Amino acid sequence: MKLTEAKQKFIDSWGAFGTHWGINRTMAQIHALLLVSPDPISQDDVMEQLSVSRGNVNMNIRELIDWGLVERTSIPGERKEFFVAEKDIWKVATTIIKERKRRELDPMLKLMDQLSAIEGDKKDKEAKQFIETMQGIKRFGNQADKMLDVLVKADEHWFVGSLMKFFK
Amino acid sequence: MKLTEAKQKFIDSWGAFGTHWGINRTMAQIHALLLVSPDPISQDDVMEQLSVSRGNVNMNIRELIDWGLVERTSIPGERKEFFVAEKDIWKVATTIIKERKRRELDPMLKLMDQLSAIEGDKKDKEAKQFIETMQGIKRFGNQADKMLDVLVKADEHWFVGSLMKFFK
């Protein structure tokens, strides 16, 4: 396979992969493009290479920056803005974990707290089952939360070295 | 909060949560409904409680069964089929992890293998960076894969006991 073809395939697949995880295709594709671009690229570059509109590129790059996966940068002598993606996959992954935890897991756990505090007869089968389910999710979520916290704070080498041994 | 209200809130939130993770809203809602139903329920029950069509319920229940999260069951004396969800959240989570690993992570790693085997000059900056990125993803993915394998095979008690200590 030739480099250009491989790049295209990576961008397409990363985009498809994203859609399975609730990330919009274009955002994932822009991320992919930036991941395989050694040098900073501009909005116009992205527009051209992915054939998407200026507005779309602008919005999605903004979101990627918001996630902490992409940075603005400038090139001396150029008026335009350029962008680069974090290339270290460990950092990319921990950033994503951190953000999704904050945006989705944490609020979900807060909700479980509310929901397991319903008023009503604990003898009622429905109520009993409901409270148990909510608490089960809460307990599990808290464990996952703790685990991910440590994971995110850990250094890659420590993780790969000590922890991976643990994971056989 | 009253039980009925709490149930509804849970179903809605589980549905919204699902959409952020690439799972369609109705499928997640049906799952939620089954999670909080102590007894098996029929397609008609789901239709009524969620106000969705028979076809929709049928398709989404089928998919939930395919994922291993829901089971068909029958009630003596009843002609209809009834359904129950796995209630143990640990099992639910490991099932989902197993399935998504198989459906998404494994194929992605296979692709990375192909893509890091491009022909071309390793001196070329673009090619070098590309190969490095692909291998980085592959390495990370393999680690995650291994870790999730152990997690999935582990027993909850072992996990919570021994491993959680490790995760401070």
Add this chain to the structure above:
DNA sequence: ACAAACTTTCAATATTATTTGAAACTTCAG
């Protein structure tokens, strides 16, 4: 074999999510 009860399928339709593009806004050099 018949028909009632129930389940499945899928083309048409509705809904939701994404994308466009042109106008408004900002920045900067001269």
Add this chain to the structure above:
DNA sequence: CTGAAGTTTCAAATAATATTGAAAGTTTGT
């Protein structure tokens, strides 16, 4: 201050995805 270069916004258009519902298929009891 002016206008060219660049960026952002967002209502409208489009595309992707999910849902409906009626017809076809299946199972079961008599």
